[in-house]
Amino acid sequence: MDYSRFFNVMKTVKRRTKKPYIVVFIDIVYSGIKYQAGYVDYLDFELYNVPHSKRNTFITRGINNEYVKKLNNLRSMRLLKDKTYFLKANPDLTKRSWINLKDVSFEEYQRFAITNPTVVAKPIDGISGHGISKYNLSDNSLKSMYDDMIENQRYLLEPYMIQHPTLMELHPNSLNSLRIITIRKNEEVIIPFACLRCGNGKVVDNLNSGGFAARINIENGIVDSNGVGKYNTVAITHPITGVAFKGLQIPHFQKALDLAVEASKRVPDLGYVGWDIAILEDGPIIIEGNEFPGHDIYQSPEFLGEAQIGYKPLFDSIIYK
Numbered sequence: 450m451d452y453s454r455f456f457n458v459m460k461t462v463k464r465r466t467k468k469p470y471i472v473v474f475i476d477i478v479y480s481g482i483k484y485q486a487g488y489v490d491y492l493d494f495e496l497y498n499v500p501h502s503k504r505n506t507f508i509t510r511g512i513n514n515e516y517v518k519k520l521n522n523l524r525s526m527r528l529l530k531d532k533t534y535f536l537k538a539n540p541d542l543t544k545r546s547w548i549n550l551k552d553v554s555f556e557e558y559q560r561f562a563i564t565n566p567t568v569v570a571k572p573i574d575g576i577s578g579h580g581i582s583k584y585n586l587s588d589n590s591l592k593s594m595y596d597d598m599i600e601n602q603r604y605l606l607e608p609y610m611i612q613h614p615t616l617m618e619l620h621p622n623s624l625n626s627l628r629i630i631t632i633r634k635n636e637e638v639i640i641p642f643a644c645l646r647c648g649n650g651k652v653v654d655n656l657n658s659g660g661f662a663a664r665i666n667i668e669n670g671i672v673d674s675n676g677v678g679k680y681n682t683v684a685i686t687h688p689i690t691g692v693a694f695k696g697l698q699i700p701h702f703q704k705a706l707d708l709a710v711e712a713s714k715r716v717p718d719l720g721y722v723g724w725d726i727a728i729l730e731d732g733p734i735i736i737e738g739n740e741f742p743g744h745d746i747y748q749s750p751e752f753l754g755e756a757q758i759g760y761k762p763l764f765d766s767i768i769y770k
Contacts, residue, residue, distance in 0.1 A: 485511020
């Protein structure tokens with residue numbers, strides 16, 4: 450456990466609630482034992498504001514791990530952990546060229562740069578957007594950028610993709626993606642949750658990098674919440690572009706759902722996946738799958754409202770039926 454971060458969470462909760470440290474400490478520990486909630490869950494879900502009668506409705510870190518253990522074959526999880534596995538096996542779903550610098554020569558890298566002058570380079574097994582950088586390749590700097598990618602282990606190179614104009618208006622600096630959760634039981638694929646993610650000045654759209662998430666109504670593809678950033682910072686409009694989150698119609702949304710269902714069928718040993726999907730002007734493409742879906746993104750207080758009911762009852766009804 451990161452004790453420094455734990456005590457920072459305690460300080461934050463004490464500041465927000467005005468409760469003594471010992472009361473906060475006991476409640477965090479109790480929530481960990483009773484509800485399998487990590488101290489980050491406690492802060493992210495603002496469990497200090499949730500009555501105990503409702504805390505057992507939340508998908509906490511421990512509950513999420515149980516879902517993964519039940520539905521995902523641990524040996525097969527490498528199919529998504531190493532991003533190149535899925536790219537190599539499913540070009541019809543990912544629909545883009547790419548190279549792995551560990552497997553190609555410098556000359557092959559040069560040829561890739563000719564047809565892809567702007568690329569996104571990322572670690573092969575990275576998470577939460579860490580280590581992702583955008584490079585504008587040119588003949589004068591190809592070698593220096595190559596050396597930088599190798600040094601920082603950004604081995605996976607993909608073309609910089611131009612997203613649909615609707616999402617470009619929301620935030621043009623990042624590829625704003627959908628996170629679509631699939632649960633597969635008895636050959637049936639069910640989608641219990643979907644959200645839009647967007648950046649906030651950076652090239653990545655992850656919450657841990659300062660981005661926002663907003664929930665999407667699965668029935669109609671319309672964003673039905675405000676944007677939520679790390680530590681539940683709520684934004685009615687994007688702070689840079691001024692575009693409103695709530696009411697935004699996601700282009701090609703039904704195609705994106707269909708794509709997630711098809712992707713789920715391509716990894717039969719993985720029944721619980723969070724798919725990151727980009728919406729281009731002519732339709733959706735798979736960016737990657739996440740074998741540990743980010744449970745922290747489901748249950749922001751902004752998403753749950755006054756009811757304060759988490760997603761565990763819904764997920765349980767699918768997984769354990």
